[in-house]
Amino acid sequence: MRDYLYDGSFEGILTCIYHHYYTDRAAGIYRREDYQPSLLHGYMEVETEEDKATRVYEAIENKISTYSLRSIYRAYLSCDPDKENKILRYVLLGFQKGHQLGSLHGNPAVHDMDVLNKKVGFEQERMLEFVRFEVLDAKAGQQVLYAEIEPDNDVLELAAHHFAERFRHDPLVIRDAGRNKAIVAYEGHWYVTPLGERLAGGGVVTPDGTVMELSQDEIDYQHLWQTYFDNIAIKERINPRCQRNFMPVRYWKHLTEMNRS
Amino acid sequence: MQKLQILADSAKYDVSCSSSGSNRQANGRMGNAHAAGICHSWAADGRCISLLKVLFTNRCVYNCEYCVNKRTNDFPRASFEPDELARLTVEFYRRNYIEGLFLSSAVEVSPDYTAERILECLELLRYKYGFSGYIHAKIIPGVSPEILHRIGLVADRLSVNIEMPTSKSLEAFAPQKKPKQIFAPMRQITNTLIETNSLKGPGTMFKGQQLNSSENYLSGGASTGHAVTAGRAGLPAVPGRGTFAAAGQTTQMIIGAGGETDESILTTSENLYRTFKMKRVYYSAYIPVVNSPILPDKKTAPPLAREHRIYQADWLLRFYGFSVSELFARGDGNLDPDLDPKVTWALRNLDKFPVEVNTASYEELMRIPGIGHKSAMRIIRQRRFAAVRYDELKKMGVVLKRARYFILCCGRYYGNRKFEPETIRNSMLQMESGLQMSMFDSGGNLLAYDSSWQKIEEGERREKLSLAGVI
Numbered sequence A: 001m002r003d004y005l006y007d008g009s010f011e012g013i014l015t016c017i018y019h020h021y022y023t024d025r026a027a028g029i030y031r032r033e034d035y036q037p038s039l040l041h042g043y044m045e046v047e048t049e050e051d052k053a054t055r056v057y058e059a060i061e062n063k064i065s066t067y068s069l070r071s072i073y074r075a076y077l078s079c080d081p082d083k084e085n086k087i088l089r090y091v092l093l094g095f096q097k098g099h100q101l102g103s104l105h106g107n108p109a110v111h112d113m114d115v116l117n118k119k120v121g122f123e124q125e126r127m128l129e130f131v132r133f134e135v136l137d138a139k140a141g142q143q144v145l146y147a148e149i150e151p152d153n154d155v156l157e158l159a160a161h162h163f164a165e166r167f168r169h170d171p172l173v174i175r176d177a178g179r180n181k182a183i184v185a186y187e188g189h190w191y192v193t194p195l196g197e198r199l200a201g202g203g204v205v206t207p208d209g210t211v212m213e214l215s216q217d218e219i220d221y222q223h224l225w226q227t228y229f230d231n232i233a234i235k236e237r238i239n240p241r242c243q244r245n246f247m248p249v250r251y252w253k254h255l256t257e258m259n260r261s
Numbered sequence B: 001m002q003k004l005q006i007l008a009d010s011a012k013y014d015v016s017c018s019s020s021g022s023n024r025q026a027n028g029r030m031g032n033a034h035a036a037g038i039c040h041s042w043a044a045d046g047r048c049i050s051l052l053k054v055l056f057t058n059r060c061v062y063n064c065e066y067c068v069n070k071r072t073n074d075f076p077r078a079s080f081e082p083d084e085l086a087r088l089t090v091e092f093y094r095r096n097y098i099e100g101l102f103l104s105s106a107v108e109v110s111p112d113y114t115a116e117r118i119l120e121c122l123e124l125l126r127y128k129y130g131f132s133g134y135i136h137a138k139i140i141p142g143v144s145p146e147i148l149h150r151i152g153l154v155a156d157r158l159s160v161n162i163e164m165p166t167s168k169s170l171e172a173f174a175p176q177k178k179p180k181q182i183f184a185p186m187r188q189i190t191n192t193l194i195e196t197n198s199l200k201g202p203g204t205m206f207k208g209q210q211l212n213s214s215e216n217y218l219s220g221g222a223s224t225g226h227a228v229t230a231g232r233a234g235l236p237a238v239p240g241r242g243t244f245a246a247a248g249q250t251t252q253m254i255i256g257a258g259g260e261t262d263e264s265i266l267t268t269s270e271n272l273y274r275t276f277k278m279k280r281v282y283y284s285a286y287i288p289v290v291n292s293p294i295l296p297d298k299k300t301a302p303p304l305a306r307e308h309r310i311y312q313a314d315w316l317l318r319f320y321g322f323s324v325s326e327l328f329a330r331g332d333g334n335l336d337p338d339l340d341p342k343v344t345w346a347l348r349n350l351d352k353f354p355v356e357v358n359t360a361s362y363e364e365l366m367r368i369p370g371i372g373h374k375s376a377m378r379i380i381r382q383r384r385f386a387a388v389r390y391d392e393l394k395k396m397g398v399v400l401k402r403a404r405y406f407i408l409c410c411g412r413y414y415g416n417r418k419f420e421p422e423t424i425r426n427s428m429l430q431m432e433s434g435l436q437m438s439m440f441d442s443g444g445n446l447l448a449y450d451s452s453w454q455k456i457e458e459g460e461r462r463e464k465l466s467l468a469g470v471i
């Protein structure tokens, strides 16, 4: 029995699970850089291997269910410090219980997975709500929608599909400022990319050096939105606590209506 | 900018900002209506902002007693130009500020004059700007069937506000609006939905029944025969759109302006659900915005707690198979302000409890306080494999602090009190007082949301969302 250390990738976790079955039982799975050596057992640094990961991936899909596979992936995207071990316990139980795993809500391992999924799902939904685009002028009259987010969980790609579908004909960029990666979407397709920098005036420089500036009427629309936002509240019902509960302060930085500079 | 200020200001007293029930795929150039109904922001009063909610104009020729826009009220007036509002909606939408437009209006010149301008705006939005986000259009009573039909073709949801629960109070407070003018468009909308095979009905009230059949077709008296043919005559559909108000029909009622009981309010709702099969009735606690000799004076606090209980009861009608007569049997016509209406009902019908969760039918489970659709389904799914144990119920989303008094689990009762209404009621009240504290802040304002959010079961979460006007 030993601890497995992985590189932070989803395939890395799956490779560790492979080793649990074929090398030595896993005491726990930890991200390499966060690991505190244990007194009880040794550890092994696991090299992520595509084919081992694929075997575990397919085994989960075939022997448990696609539903469970999806929950595992979404749990992986969470910021829970113990997510790897929760995933491990869930998968081990899954290989015993098979396809009924997803309905054993009373089981602690399943419950943990439900909780992580709920958290990730909740923040994913929040991103659909809280992303605020600014309209930038790119070259030749083309406009680009640009937004920055800083979610707790790594939900950028979970939000991508929604926006790619919704604004099919406006190219758009959403950047996760904390993780320094972005999605770029156009005509329903999207991909992940590292993305350039923000300029002081609100413009953006792309990795290839192109500068996009805020479009002319951008500031006007932001003001209109702020005006609308201020006016829609009924003063007899003012309730800042309720507002903060729905819209936690940590998201305000990127909300046009809450961040007045 | 000032125009937006004025017209948003006038619109804000509407409760509904629902955009649920429509799942429009992106077939225009921009947009899709997301099924869950997204709130983009929360205003300082804690209400969700999902739609750009404005009045097309607040220049009103009517004089409804309870309304800020009534003719005799002296305050700033404005109207949008059709293209101006269409453009504003699109620019807000692409910045992800809103899900769509909730357009209501005062009556400028005449119902048809205003409705035509609204129609022009909505058609520009759909066809010139290729917008396929959500549109909820309020229909002004008295509008002609042809215009109503065309508005329905570009809108996702239509609503005609009933405003008052009885025709007597309508007569007293909104003398220019006649019940006939309200029911004619409601009937036309329902009939057109039947014709386009898209009548869905409220919640699970008509589950398993074929709604889109000729028996449900509403025929009116001679005066409304016109309205019925409007849909059937097959007015030329606007090119590229086959749907008519796919997200159905809703209405809104004001709570606490007239002297009605909760029972008469909910009876009206039940009738609206049964007759027009509308998706929802929204309730709006009356906020005294005008001085009037026949309305509560300006210092009266809006009856938010009452609105909350009515929403809960409405929920029981639509999703839990309750009827109004059951809810109010052996009562005084008003809901118990201190307890959830489902709990009140259970206490009055203790002979039906306790219920064994391992054998109860879905319908029986749904009637247990603290159990909702999701937890009932989980119980049913799990007990196929193994009996459900008491300590698992919580993880399945059952709110035990309520349910424990009404259930048996594997033959055992966990209520640890005497099984009689008064005892249970008292212990629940003690416990609820903690909950109430978190739901109302010190000023008695509804928080609609507390930090235990994620712990509450789905049904309750939905109730709270609906309370916040989200769904």
Ligand code: SF4
Pocket (backbone or CB within 6 Å): B060, B061, B062, B063, B064, B067, B068, B069, B070, B071, B105, B106, B107, B174
């Ligand atoms: S018609 Fe509408 S806007 Fe006009 S006074 Fe009546 S409620 Fe107010």
